[in-house]
Amino acid sequence: MVTGQTFVGLLPEIVVFLFSITVLMVGVFFPRTTGLTTGLAACGTLATFVVTVVLLAVRFEGNFFGNGYVVDDFALYFKLIVAVSAFFAVLAAARWSGETGDAPEYLNLILSVALGGMLLVSMRDLFGIFVAVELATIPSYAMVAFDRSRRESSEGGMKYLLTGMIASSILLYGIVLIYGAGGSANLGDLGQTFSGQLSPVALLGLVLLISGFAFKVSAAPFHFWTPDAYQGAPTSAAAFLSVAPKAAIFATLLRIFLEGMREAATTWTVVLAVLAIMTMFVGNLLALRQRNVRRMLAYSSVAHSGYILAAFAALQGAGLQTAIQAVLIYSAAYLTMNMGAFLVIDLVGEEAKSYNGLFTTRPGVALSMFVFMAALVGIPPLSGFWGKAWIILAGVQSGSILVYVTVGALVVNSVLSVPYYFGIIRNMFFEEPVTGAEEPKGLGAAKFSVYALAVATTLFIFFIGPLAALVGASGLL
Amino acid sequence: MITTITIFLPLVGVLLMFLLRSADERTVRYTALGVAAAPLLLSLYVYFVHGSDLRGAPLLTQSFEWVSSLGIGYRVGLDGLGFGMFFLSALLTLIAVVASWDIRENLRQYFAILFVAEIGMLGVFAAQDLILFYVFFEITLIPMYLLVGVWGDENRRRAATRFFIYTFLGSTTMLAGFLALGILSGPEFSVVTLTEAGGTLSRAAQVAIAVPILLGLLIKVPAVPFHSWLLDVYVSSPTSTNVVLSGILPKLGTYGLIKIAVPLLPQGVEPFLPYVAIFGVINIIYGAFVAFMQPDLKALVAYSSIGTLGFILLGISSGNALGLNGAVMQQVTHGLYSALLFILVGIIAARAGTRRIDELGGLAARMPWAGGLLVLGALAAMGVPGLAVFVSEFMSIMGGFETFPVQGVLAALGIVLGAVYLLHMVRRVAFGPIERPALQEAGDAGPIEMAAIVPLATLLVVLGVFPSLIVSVQRPAVEAVLAAIGGS
Numbered sequence: 006m007v008t009g010q011t012f013v014g015l016l017p018e019i020v021v022f023l024f025s026i027t028v029l030m031v032g033v034f035f036p037r038t039t040g041l042t043t044g045l046a047a048c049g050t051l052a053t054f055v056v057t058v059v060l061l062a063v064r065f066e067g068n069f070f071g072n073g074y075v076v077d078d079f080a081l082y083f084k085l086i087v088a089v090s091a092f093f094a095v096l097a098a099a100r101w102s103g104e105t106g107d108a109p110e111y112l113n114l115i116l117s118v119a120l121g122g123m124l125l126v127s128m129r130d131l132f133g134i135f136v137a138v139e140l141a142t143i144p145s146y147a148m149v150a151f152d153r154s155r156r157e158s159s160e161g162g163m164k165y166l167l168t169g170m171i172a173s174s175i176l177l178y179g180i181v182l183i184y185g186a187g188g189s190a191n192l193g194d195l196g197q198t199f200s201g202q203l204s205p206v207a208l209l210g211l212v213l214l215i216s217g218f219a220f221k222v223s224a225a226p227f228h229f230w231t232p233d234a235y236q237g238a239p240t241s242a243a244a245f246l247s248v249a250p251k252a253a254i255f256a257t258l259l260r261i262f263l264e265g266m267r268e269a270a271t272t273w274t275v276v277l278a279v280l281a282i283m284t285m286f287v288g289n290l291l292a293l294r295q296r297n298v299r300r301m302l303a304y305s306s307v308a309h310s311g312y313i314l315a316a317f318a319a320l321q322g323a324g325l326q327t328a329i330q331a332v333l334i335y336s337a338a339y340l341t342m343n344m345g346a347f348l349v350i351d352l353v354g355e356e357a358k359s360y361n362g363l364f365t366t367r368p369g370v371a372l373s374m375f376v377f378m379a380a381l382v383g384i385p386p387l388s389g390f391w392g393k394a395w396i397i398l399a400g401v402q403s404g405s406i407l408v409y410v411t412v413g414a415l416v417v418n419s420v421l422s423v424p425y426y427f428g429i430i431r432n433m434f435f436e437e438p439v440t441g442a443e444e445p446k447g448l449g450a451a452k453f454s455v456y457a458l459a460v461a462t463t464l465f466i467f468f469i470g471p472l473a474a475l476v477g478a479s480g481l482l
Numbered sequence: 483m484i485t486t487i488t489i490f491l492p493l494v495g496v497l498l499m500f501l502l503r504s505a506d507e508r509t510v511r512y513t514a515l516g517v518a519a520a521p522l523l524l525s526l527y528v529y530f531v532h533g534s535d536l537r538g539a540p541l542l543t544q545s546f547e548w549v550s551s552l553g554i555g556y557r558v559g560l561d562g563l564g565f566g567m568f569f570l571s572a573l574l575t576l577i578a579v580v581a582s583w584d585i586r587e588n589l590r591q592y593f594a595i596l597f598v599a600e601i602g603m604l605g606v607f608a609a610q611d612l613i614l615f616y617v618f619f620e621i622t623l624i625p626m627y628l629l630v631g632v633w634g635d636e637n638r639r640r641a642a643t644r645f646f647i648y649t650f651l652g653s654t655t656m657l658a659g660f661l662a663l664g665i666l667s668g669p670e671f672s673v674v675t676l677t678e679a680g681g682t683l684s685r686a687a688q689v690a691i692a693v694p695i696l697l698g699l700l701i702k703v704p705a706v707p708f709h710s711w712l713l714d715v716y717v718s719s720p721t722s723t724n725v726v727l728s729g730i731l732p733k734l735g736t737y738g739l740i741k742i743a744v745p746l747l748p749q750g751v752e753p754f755l756p757y758v759a760i761f762g763v764i765n766i767i768y769g770a771f772v773a774f775m776q777p778d779l780k781a782l783v784a785y786s787s788i789g790t791l792g793f794i795l796l797g798i799s800s801g802n803a804l805g806l807n808g809a810v811m812q813q814v815t816h817g818l819y820s821a822l823l824f825i826l827v828g829i830i831a832a833r834a835g836t837r838r839i840d841e842l843g844g845l846a847a848r849m850p851w852a853g854g855l856l857v858l859g860a861l862a863a864m865g866v867p868g869l870a871v872f873v874s875e876f877m878s879i880m881g882g883f884e885t886f887p888v889q890g891v892l893a894a895l896g897i898v899l900g901a902v903y904l905l906h907m908v909r910r911v912a913f914g915p916i917e918r919p920a921l922q923e924a925g926d927a928g929p930i931e932m933a934a935i936v937p938l939a940t941l942l943v944v945l946g947v948f949p950s951l952i953v954s955v956q957r958p959a960v961e962a963v964l965a966a967i968g969g970s
Binding site for chain 2: 326327364365368379382383384385386390394397398401402412413416419420423424427431434435466469470473474
């Protein structure tokens with residue numbers, strides 16, 4: 006039954022949807038007003054952010070549409086992450102999309118992905134989840150292929166589209182099998198049905214479901230589209246797509262596992278632990294060989310998916326609460342550091358050499374990039390450290406040998422990742438500047454984003470307490 | 483509250499260095515000097531007002547729960563174990579600012595980074611929470627990496643990278659141990675609470691946790707098989723970085739042993755103590771032999787500095803009051819003497835244009851003050867009675883001898899070996915004919931240079947004559963450690 010409550014619960018989505026339509030319409034009726042459309046899109050994400058914060062502050066909670074759509078602290082938290090990353094993506098897109106003259110369409114795509122991600126984290130029904138996943142990914146194919154001036158863009162977009170389609174069908178197949186075995190697509194009902202051993206059909210469905218999602222979060226061995234897609238995509242798209250949809254998918258995975266298959270934890274934690282170990286090693290080992298910063302960051306995002314999956318493996322025993330906290334903290338931390346690192350590419354360049362001597366020529370940008378790189382390694386007190394520390398904490402609490410191994414792999418991988426992140430720092434601080442490296446004009450918005458994210462990465466330590474308390478009250482436990 | 487203020491005061495310096503965009507070099511230097519003096523004055527205040535009873539002073543401790551579900555908190559406080567190093571961190575940062583005459587480029591950035599490092603150093607010695615300890619521990623790492631990598635000599639890039647990878651490997655291992663320790667004993671991360679609980683875990687669990695923690699700390703020290711990264715770093719660094727690098731950073735490792743590993747995991751560390759003592763002896767003897775073979779004055783001082791860290795390890799492993807007191811004090815005295823020697827090397831090398839020992843000579847004739855203080859520093863390094871290092875080394879050896887006689891005797895032998903290479907160095911460098919023409923015109927150390935070395939030399943003498951000035955502060959805390967491990 007649709008009541009006023011329903012509309013309040015859907016308010017963030019409604020706001021972002023209205024703004025995405027408005028941006029498109031303004032583009033049609035007033036062409037050549039990039040400033041206006043960008044401003045509108047930025048306002049849209051900010052308004053969404055504010056609405057979500059208000060809902061969180063008044064502790065709004067509710068179940069809608071026959072228990073298929075839920076608004077709780079957990080969902081609202083991830084909506085915040087999506088809204089914030091959309092905000093920075095819009096700012097980063099400002100200059101580039103203005104030059105190509107396609108600003109309204111591009112901004113509309115960003116807002117559509119955001120809408121999909123925000124719906125996704127609230128879905129409590131497997132088919133609803135599938136629809137939301139598609140809503141988040143279909144515009145993202147277009148985003149990756151949007152830069153018509155570069156061949157890599159359409160190449161990356163094509164690869165992303167093909168693999169994404171396959172992933173979607175695998176995911177759908179998995180959903181259907183689980184639906185068949187469980188008799189319902191609702192996570193609450195499934196939780197009742199799967200209260201013991203999984204039947205073979207359900208197990209197959211689970212494996213297919215995880216594989217489908219593994220494609221979407223670029224976990225190894227389903228990661229191969231990532232470097233090409235991120236290299237081809239406009240920087241703002243790569244930055245946004247590596248954070249927002251990924252965080253939303255991790256959130257929905259958490260919901261599926263904890264609400265729908267809590268009792269089968271012994272099965273899926275094993276699968277996820279193996280996936281996590283593989284993903285961490287593949288991402289880091291391949292990143293070590295990259296000279297192109299964009300590709301390096303793409304592989305680094307693979308590795309970070311592995312770290313978050315390690316937290317999923319720890320979702321058992323006494324580690325449950327800490328592991329949920331770990332996913333939440335890591336998602337926010339990842340937003341700050343990874344988005345920042347991607348946006349710096351727009352300011353400096355994608356060749357590792359273009360970072361040489363940045364510390365003397367542009368100390369502000371160099372310090373920001375330094376903060377992002379150190380955070381991605383996991384140096385305290387920067388944001389990335391807290392994510393990793395929480396995963397280790399959860400792993401120790403879980404009391405399972407396999408999780409100990411996974412956490413050990415995480416420690417090893419953190420050290421393994423030092424050379425490529427610090428390669429950039431080395432170039433920026435220790436090498437002589439390249440001559441004639443003029444700072445491009447018109448990057449005010451992107452620069453603001455980079456600085457803001459650098460500050461957030463540094464001061465992340467102050468969010469830890471509130472974040473941990475928030476999860477304690479989340480509906481998943 | 484005082485402790486928190488002291489730890490974060492250098493932040494003011496960082497901000498000021500950003501604001502002084504267009505200031506001339508003089509202003510920058512004096513501002514940095516002023517900022518660096520503040521934590522030192524505050525810690526002197528703490529010493530004179532609360533020194534007799536650090537634990538009983540509520541003003542010094544601060545504690546609030548931060549993540550209550552995991553027992554993690556912001557907890558700081560000063561006790562006898564950490565106060566000496568807390569003071570020394572403030573002092574050596576000030577001295578490093580004074581001794582920064584060889585930094586010409588990017589001076590503001592240099593000081594800003596140095597102040598970030600100071601926050602970490604002060605924080606480590608005041609932290610009373612495992613997570614907080616680790617955070618401060620790591621905050622020192624990046625600034626040191628940058629100080630070496632940006633302002634070091636031509637070999638700096640390699641040195642800085644190796645430094646970072648080794649120590650990051652060590653500290654990450656240590657972190658895993660810390661987290662396991664905190665989770666399994668509660669979860670509880672307060673060092674004070676954990677010390678009072680005194681090893682509630684089973685023996686097997688303690689041993690399993692002690693392994694990564696000991697490994698991480700020994701890499702940080704560094705104990706000899708893990709030391710290969712250090713020499714490059716010492717030799718490549720600018721003088722003022724050396725002051726902090728050799729004076730404070732190794733103590734992060736030894737302090738971690740005394741403050742965390744030994745009292746929190748008494749049964750877990752116990753089986754490893756003989757090996758810690760052996761590591762100490764290896765450091766002493768290996769350091770002496772390798773130092774003897776160095777043609778480079780700075781490398782000699784570097785190996786000497788690595789070598790005498792062994793006395794701290796020996797003292798810690800002893801598990802008795804004498805040895806532990808010696809170890810805690812040796813942390814401070816070692817910092818004083820190695821900082822002094824590194825600055826003198828910088829002064830001499832700048833004048834002579836070389837650091838090769840066989841090309842130097844007759845320094846005392848042209849530079850009576852610098853030469854004289856070099857002799858004093860070398861005597862201190864040898865452990866000559868009357869100077870502070872003697873007291874702490876003697877206590878460490880006696881304590882170590884009581885528990886591990888063989889290691890104690892070998893360590894005493896190490897003192898003799900130390901005398902051999904140090905006297906050899908002094909004879910070559912300070913006396914004899916002047917070999918470098920450049921030295922003919924060299925003047926003695928100037929007022930700024932004297933300002934950097936005289937306080938260190940004075941403290942070496944004063945603490946050598948009145949060791950109780952420092953031992954009295956640390957004794958109650960050492961007794962608390964002994965109570966935790968059930969020793970005497």
